[in-house]
Amino acid sequence: MxxxxxxxxAIENNYCELHLKAYESIVKKYEQWKKALEISWKEYLSEIAKNPLTGEWAKEVAEYLSKSGEKENAKTS
Ligand SMILES: [Zn+2]
Known part of the structure; x- marks a missing residue:
């Protein structure tokens, strides 16, 4: 696959090792953002996608997630 x-x-969750790592850090960071800001998953994804400090891998994941409409809790494990 x-x-x-x-x-x-792909090694897990339809992501290769690099995109999986980026995905996990996106999810982790969102937990922190949510504590400080009223921000939806969608808004958060577009924020990181346009942030020049976001790495290439994370940016690709953010763009993919906002296009695919994946829910915040799709991966719970
Ligand atoms: Zn990949």
């Missing part, structure tokens, strides 16, 4: 974003081999 291939990664949902690039053509590498």
């Amino acid at each position: 291939k990664c949902a974003i690039c053509s590498r081999e």
